[in-house]
Amino acid sequence: MLNFKCGLEVIYLCITSLALQERKVLSMAAKSKHVVDFENIKSTMSDPYKKPVQVIDETGKIVNQELFDRFSDDELVTLMEKMVWERALHEQTMNFSRQGRLGFYAPTLGEEASEMGIAHAMKKQDYLFPAYRDLPQLIQHGATVKEGFLWSKGHYQCYDYVRRGVRAWIPQIIIGAQYVQCAGAALGIKKNDEKDTVAYVFTGDGGTSQGDFYEGINFASSFQAPAVFFVQNNGWAISVPRKTQTAAETLAQKGVASGVPGVQVDGMDILATYLVAKDARDFAAAGNGPALVETLTYRFGAHSSAGDDPSRYRTKEEEKPWFDRDPLIRLRKVLTDKKLWDQDKEDKLVAQYKDQFKQDMKDAEAAPKQKVSDFLKHTFEVPTPDVAAQIKEFEAKESK
């Protein structure tokens, strides 16, 4: 088990470091007029967070045998299958986009280890607060692919999973809103005295700049509520690079100000991501308050299917090393070496997944025509007089 309490120790370390500075200052009093060595604090404050957990490196080499040995062969294959599924979903959605059969869709290419590693650590009873790039995790948690497509296309049946009792909320568009709502759900879980249950929430590197990001983690921490905060740092908020978001060297350290332990993980390594996510979940579920995980990943392609062109703002030289870290390459190599995987098996799976997605799209396209009168009926529990009059007006139009 990774020690999440380490994060809390950082506060202690900072205090200790300040105390040491004070001693240093006393001895150097004659040389400097400064009381505090801010330069030193600044240059060392991120150190405890800059140790991303890794199990297999980008060449497929197992760098932490002890952690690797925690996985059974079956589990390794399952994790690989989930990444292959997500990549197939990505490829098929891009085809659908080109065919004009989808609406807004956020590509997930390159983020399979981060998304599936975290999703694999979720339990059915957990509440999920996804953002718009998190449809794959949402589907893993109980939404259907058809509902994902309907969300992208813009149809009310996209949220049928909520009605089925899946504990997941909407793919949030307002960046940060999911964080404050997650804190509320976590407090609700605590007040309901639900055991072994947490609230999961996702944002990206850009999302950590939102005020709601801090309010969410701080509220959950103040109430010591079981929330697990994930930051999928994929390097880019549309065209704005990670370094513009903050001068802090890591996003994991953003937890410390609110008393939330944070950690970085190699988000291109699904084994490391899963283990860290699981520990974060265990920590929160055990009543220790929230935890924060920053996955280091990369958005291989565009921000969205709506015309974003990464070549406008980033170079091929930047992209190349990240493409080499492709999460599928390294696990594929490990599994192939263990004779658990081969290209033929992968090709068959991809074909099978894509056939299913094509059927899911057909099902989505067969969704009933939406009625404005229904939207009006769902505006209030009991329609107000004006809304009631508009319901009649639209029902009359719709019956023609």
Place this chain on the structure above:
Amino acid sequence: MAKLTYIKAITDGLDQVLQDDPKTLIFGEDVGKNGGVFRTTVGLQDKYGTDRVFDTPLAESGILGLSIGLALTGWRPIPEIQFMGFTMEAVDSIGGQMSRNRFRMSGDVSMPITIRTPFGGGTHTAELHGDSLENLFVGIPGLRVVTPANPYDAKGMVISAVENNDPVLFMENLKLYRSMKDEVPDGHYTVPLDKAKVAREGSDITIVAYSAEVNEALKVADKLEKENISVEVIDLRSLSPIDTETIFNSIDKTHKVVVAQEAQKMAGVGAQVASAVAEDDIMSLDAPIGRVSAPDSVFPFAMAENDWLPNADDIEAKVREILNY
């Protein structure tokens, strides 16, 4: 039955809903041990415990985001935003999130959240404490915006708001908190959320008002009665939706109307009332629709409040103008 101030009537109503429904929660800044900066929640934490009535970190977006997550997990939140100006920090939670959730879920998910917040001029507060911001909120589909003008309605409406399964922005008038007393029944009673009230019957002209302006309108009615001018005063109570039926019934009788509000003139409640009358009942009128409002500047510096806020004199002047049209 006891004579209660407006603020005590609200406290009484909150006490009632905490007692009636174990899923109700009151939270916000200073609402716990301190009982709120105006003492609206005084005594409730002692009576119901820190699990039901509790302080939060100081962040309005966090408070309303928390409300949404709590509602999703089965709770009935009653958050307090300490002053209405501070709702500016939480507009997404109100307009972008809680008010849309029933629609998003095709009617199957409720957001039974009552946001209590004090507003209204005349108490010489610091900036962004007394502003009437209802004009910003009444255009949000799925959100009810209500404000009582007297202690009886204050208690009955806060109970109705909490019992309602949709989000309600419950605006409490700062100036009225301790300036008026009323007979308020003990125990549980409700006042409907979307019905205006005829605060005073009359036959010559109708004044449509809400919150503190209702009292200003009643002063005008008292004064003009001595001149044998009979003024009907309608207290809207609900700003979204607006009960046009009660307004039209009155205008059909008086044929003249003045709409009075403390908020600035641009768009918003008075404009909506005027537009509804113009659209659906204009043939009943025999004079133009009169409007009384604050001017379209920013809410003034405290020392100039009395020069800026519309008062009984302004309403009286407009009533005379419309009567003499």
